[in-house]
Amino acid sequence: MAKEVTSRADNYSQWYNDLVVKADLAEQSAVRGCMVIKPYGYAIWEKMQGILDGMFKRTGVQNAYFPLFIPKSFFSREAEHVAGFAKECAVVTHHRLMNDPDGNGVVVDPDAKLEEELVVRPTSETIIWSVYKNWVTSWRDLPILCNQWCNVVRWEMRTRPFLRTAEFLWQEGHTAHATAEEAQAKAVEMVHVYADFARNVMALPVIIGHKSPNERFAGALDTLTIEAMMQDGKALQAGTSHFLGQNFAKSFDVQYTDKEGQQQYVWATSWGVSTRLMGALIMAHGDDNGLVLPPALAPIQVVMVPIYRAEEERSAVIAKFEAVKAALEAKGVSVKIDDRDTLRPGFKFAEWELKGVPVRLAMGARDLAAGTVEVARRDDLSKETMPLEGIEEHIPALLDSIQKGIYDKAAAFRDSRVEKCDSWEEFKEKIQQGRFLLCHWDGTAETEQKIKDETKATIRCIPVDSYVCEEEGVDIYSGKPSKGRVVFAISY
């Protein structure tokens, strides 16, 4: 089984076709590199949004919304930032179409050329900081803690559904603080929110760490990341939180008067996760039968499939299901009774497995006579017939157990593929097999780049909460002194 799973995840397009298309999450759009997220896929995203939003609000963050269009001039103020994004921006140059004078449909009206081009946001730092400038005058105005849920556009050379689409949905938080310490603490706090979400909601084990300077967000002084391992052993950056220092405050002249009456630049953070998390979910947990959704994110947690020959059996089973459904819903469990009478039970079983529904209940004439129900769990595909009596107590506990089971399985898989490595020869071989290798690094961008050139492996992070290994050693490539091990992997 594990082998087949790996072979699927090995080939990106294969998992996409097997899991995403068949499970009805998304399809190719007519627009290059874009994606249509279908209702079932979007329902999963909505669950993610709802849970994350609640977590943000508990940290004092409020939602806001900023414009899609950013004047080009805003973009050129922060030099590193523009260098990082300039190559992948969609730009609006005109505001009107007209009928083609030659009769060939519609053309862009040359008279409608914009005075200043508008960039479709690839991220909103620049427009948000231009707004924050007007919100901040006193130390009493700080901190500003805003988040927005929106879409962004990055004209990537190569796109992959969910992992790197030209347009994607995300949230981006942007905070302004009076002190560096407070801003740094916020960046750390938010990466931990992401890690909690990944671990406890997505059942996705992640490593928290700092990005190396090479891998940092354009314009950041420090980038914190959560890194997850997919079933082929490749790494996926699942969320990031940046300490931006005063770079944006200085570029956009955002100053406040402190308690001593002095003008000070504010300190900033930004942090985000995107629909890429959907890709992580699919690739981390999916198996040969389709998606495996952690109960916390499943739009439908329990599906009930009635099995019957005659109408009397059908109505009797449905009646029992209705009662259980009401009892479960009272406990906050989402339930669907699949009463479609044109499909056979076996077809329904396969279909709901493809969609990753955590628990399936089946009931037929045998069960009616015996007062039982068949309970099947998606994560390990096991089935058990048990008394219908008390099932509404059993299911919530079962869902918890599945949530944990999915995490434990993913964690065991990852842990089996994380190892220390001190030999360059061994590194080159093992990194290609899909491993997270804990290696000594001399801290230089040159070494990092050479390793990337030779193996495609990058430093995923310098870990801070798990796999931390601060010990003296020598760089695996250069042989120069190192103060600790970092995580190397090949990434998506």
Added chain:
RNA sequence: CGGGGUGUGGCGCAGUUGGUAGCGUACCUGGUUUGGGACCAGGUGGUCCCGCGUUCGAGUCGCGGUACCCCGACCA
């Protein structure tokens, strides 16, 4: 932007030396079925990516275009 590949019913594909398009699946109708993706019978559905050319005749050959996919480069 380089290298490779593919465009044929909704989806997945076959199509020989050029002879006027077929299979699986899906869909529709009827019947029998229903505890792991049912079966039988009948049926609907295609300007073969576009254009030009060669030819008595092009899905097939030639030229040009175009779209998509894969591998790179690129990429919180």
